[in-house]
Amino acid sequence: MPAAQSRYLRRDKDVAALWPDNVERAVRGNNERKTKDMSDRLKAEREAAATRRNLLTQDAIERTGITEEMIGELVTRFYGRVREDALLGPVFAIVQNWDEHLAKLEDFWSSVVLMSGRYHGSPMRAHMPLSLVGDHFDRWLDLFEQTAREVCPPPAAALFIDKARRIADSFEMASASLAGRIAVPRHLLRP
Numbered sequence: 001m002p003a004a005q006s007r008y009l010r011r012d013k014d015v016a017a018l019w020p021d022n023v024e025r026a027v028r029g030n031n032e033r034k035t036k037d038m039s040d041r042l043k044a045e046r047e048a049a050a051t052r053r054n055l056l057t058q059d060a061i062e063r064t065g066i067t068e069e070m071i072g073e074l075v076t077r078f079y080g081r082v083r084e085d086a087l088l089g090p091v092f093a094i095v096q097n098w099d100e101h102l103a104k105l106e107d108f109w110s111s112v113v114l115m116s117g118r119y120h121g122s123p124m125r126a127h128m129p130l131s132l133v134g135d136h137f138d139r140w141l142d143l144f145e146q147t148a149r150e151v152c153p154p155p156a157a158a159l160f161i162d163k164a165r166r167i168a169d170s171f172e173m174a175s176a177s178l179a180g181r182i183a184v185p186r187h188l189l190r191p
């Protein structure tokens with residue numbers, strides 16, 4: 001056996017002698033306790049966050065009168081119109097699975113107006129490759145606002161419309177910047 005290897009073996013034995021089983025067990029037990037404490041704390045924090053979110057959602061439902069059913073109706077009716085629209089329909093031809101898209105958009109609006117935290121996507125990233133211009137945003141907002149006013153009571157419609165205009169602005173300004181243009185915030189221009 002080479003000298004270097006036997007030296008390592010002797011050192012391992014020395015270490016083992018200094019590190020008896022009871023110390024090994026104590027360290028392992030301590031580490032296991034720490035890991036469990038951490039995962040208990042994480043679990044408790046997650047539960048507290050879920051409770052806080054439920055309270056926020058409940059409060060938003062009471063203040064605005066918006067319900068998940070209303071969001072479902074708004075999303076279904078709005079995208080029904082979008083798909084038939086001469087300007088927007090062709091842009092949405094890239095959507096492969098409409099059931100998934102509608103479910104995603106319900107989660108999105110639920111997160112925006114009811115703070116349910118159900119949507120985890122990246123809408124800005126989804127819109128940048130679409131080369132959207134002012135006419136697209138005008139048409140999208142016309143259809144969305146018309147549908148919101150039909151489906152929702154006035155204060156709820158006003159909230160959806162305000163959020164939609166601001167989000168549309170952020171998409172439009174980012175699209176314009178990418179294309180080397182500057183866009184005026186559309187929510188300031190709409191009646």
Ligand code: HEM
Nearest residue numbers: 088091092095108121122123126132136137140164167168
């Ligand atoms: C000019 C107006 C708009 C057009 C033409 C448009 C078009 C589209 C299209 C084609 C997709 C599917 C993208 C994909 O599957 O890769 C999409 C996704 C989406 N859109 Fe729009 N959109 C517009 C404005 C808006 C606005 C104003 C909002 C929000 C208020 C919005 C929210 C979303 C969301 C949340 C998604 C899903 C993104 C994801 O995959 O997580 N869109 N949109």
